[in-house]
Structure formats: structure tokens, C-alpha cells
Amino acid sequence: xxxxxxxxxxxxxxxxxxxxxxxxxxxxxxxxxxxxxxxxxxxxxxxxxxxxxxxxxxxxxxxxxxxxxxxxxxxxxxxxxxxxxxxxxxxxxxxxxxxxxxxxxxxxxxxxx
Amino acid sequence: xxxxxxxxxxxxxxxxxxxxxxxxxxxxxxxxxxxxxxxxxxxxxxxxxxxxxxxxxxxxxxxxxxxxxxxxxxxxxxxxxxxxxxxxxxxxxxxxxxxxxxxxxxxxxxxxxxxx
Numbered sequence: 455x456x457x458x459x460x461x462x463x464x465x466x467x468x469x470x471x472x473x474x475x476x477x478x479x480x481x482x483x484x485x486x487x488x489x490x491x492x493x494x495x496x497x498x499x500x501x502x503x504x505x506x507x508x509x510x511x512x513x514x515x516x517x518x519x520x521x522x523x524x525x526x527x528x529x530x531x532x533x534x535x536x537x538x539x540x541x542x543x544x545x546x547x548x549x550x551x552x553x554x555x556x557x558x559x560x561x562x563x564x565x566x567x
Numbered sequence: 568x569x570x571x572x573x574x575x576x577x578x579x580x581x582x583x584x585x586x587x588x589x590x591x592x593x594x595x596x597x598x599x600x601x602x603x604x605x606x607x608x609x610x611x612x613x614x615x616x617x618x619x620x621x622x623x624x625x626x627x628x629x630x631x632x633x634x635x636x637x638x639x640x641x642x643x644x645x646x647x648x649x650x651x652x653x654x655x656x657x658x659x660x661x662x663x664x665x666x667x668x669x670x671x672x673x674x675x676x677x678x679x680x681x682x683x
Contacts, residue, residue: 458609463607488671490674495576495676495677496676496677497571497657497674497675497676497677498610498657498659498672498674499674500671500673503671544609544610552598552615552617552623552663553598553661553662553663553670553671553672554600554612554615554625555672557609557610557611558609559607559608559609560609
């Protein structure tokens with residue numbers, strides 16, 4: 455069965471530091487992978503997605519993610535974090551038809567000044 | 568600009584009440600979804616709909632039903648609200664995509680429901 459694991463529940467970084475959020479998936483076929491961000495009190499916004507092709511994907515707000523099939527991972531990175539990046543981040547993988555998704559439990563990011 | 572709206576941001580209901588959560592999208596999407604979000608559990612799919620009057624159960628449908636009479640509107644119904652249904656409810660929509668996969672979901676702002 456498909457699944458998504460985000461090993462880190464909470465991460466705290468200093469403003470200006472680099473960031474990597476981990477995501478591991480289990481999926482039998484070629485996965486379609488997504489990262490979403492949820493700011494406090496808001497719905498989810500798509501950061502980036504991977505369907506095929508180049509395994510390094512660029513997204514909005516300076517984020518990127520790298521698909522590694524051999525490690526079943528799709529980690530999210532940002533070279534320099536801003537205070538406004540404090541939010542909860544969700545990794546998701548497609549599951550069957552109708553664009554259904556399976557979400558990870560989320561990683562809550564705190565940014566120290 | 569794409570938009571998914573939900574009827575209420577915050578809702579407080581009593582145990583046993585019938586509760587309606589409304590979701591409207593303006594993107595002419597075929598697919599619509601209802602999730603509940605709980606800390607440490609991520610988003611869990613309650614129901615989804617792939618066309619008007621068509622619906623399928625998700626992972627946690629117990630205690631919920633849905634209605635889709637028009638393409639743009641998808642309603643979640645709690646037949647008899649219970650305290651364990653206190654949660655954040657998120658609605659989403661998407662295009663069907665090629666072979667039913669590959670398109671992103673667009674989310675509404677959520678409804679935080681408290682059942683007392």
C-alpha cells in the first residue's frame with residue numbers, strides 16, 4: 455500500500471540557515487510527488503511537484519526538491535530560510551486515480567531570528 | 568486566480584446536531600475532496616467526488632456523508648456530530664488529469680469545527 459513518511463515532526467532553524475525536510479514514500483509504480491505548505495490558519499498551497507524528467511524540481515518561494523528513486527525520497531530544501539517560512543509542510547504522493555493523494559503527517563518548521 | 572471557498576472558518580456545534588460544511592470551487596474542476604486534519608496525522612481523506620452526484624468513500628467515511636448536486640459545490644454532512652469529530656476540515660478540488668493522475672489539488676482555507 456502507498457504511504458508517505460515525514461520523519462521529523464518539528465524542526466527549528468535560525469533565519470538565514472539552510473533547510474532540508476525529509477520525505478520517504480512507498481509506491482509501486484512511478485510516483486507523482488508533491489510538497490505543500492500550510493501557513494497558520496490557512497489552507498494548503500502547492501510548493502512544487504514532480505511528475506517525470508529532471509529529478510531536481512524548482513518551486514515557489516525559493517524551494518527545491520530532489521527525487522531519488524533508489525532511496526524512495528523526495529526531500530525539500532531551501533538554501534536560506536526566512537522568518538516567513540515558518541509553517542507546516544506536507545509531502546504527498548499520488549494514489550490511484552481521480553488525483554487522490556496520500557499525505558505525510560507533516561513537519562512543523564519554526565524559524566528563530 | 569483559482570479559488571476554493573468554504574462556508575465557515577470556525578464553527579461550534581453541540582453533540583447530536585446535524586452539521587453541514589459547504590465548499591465551492593470556481594475552476595470547473597471535476598474532482599472534489601473532503602479531508603480532516605488532526606495534529607500528527609496529516610490529512611486523511613473522508614470522501615471524494617469525481618462528477619456531479621458521484622461520490623466514493625475515502626479512508627475515514629464513518630459518521631460522514633456528502634452531497635454534490637452541482638459541479639462547483641461539494642457538501643460534507645455530519646449526520647449526528649460527536650466530540651471526536653472536532654477537527655479542521657479541508658476541501659480541495661482538481662482537474663481529472665491524464666488517466667486520472669498528475670494534477671495538483673487546490674485547497675480551501677479550512678473550517679475548524681468544535682463539537683461540545
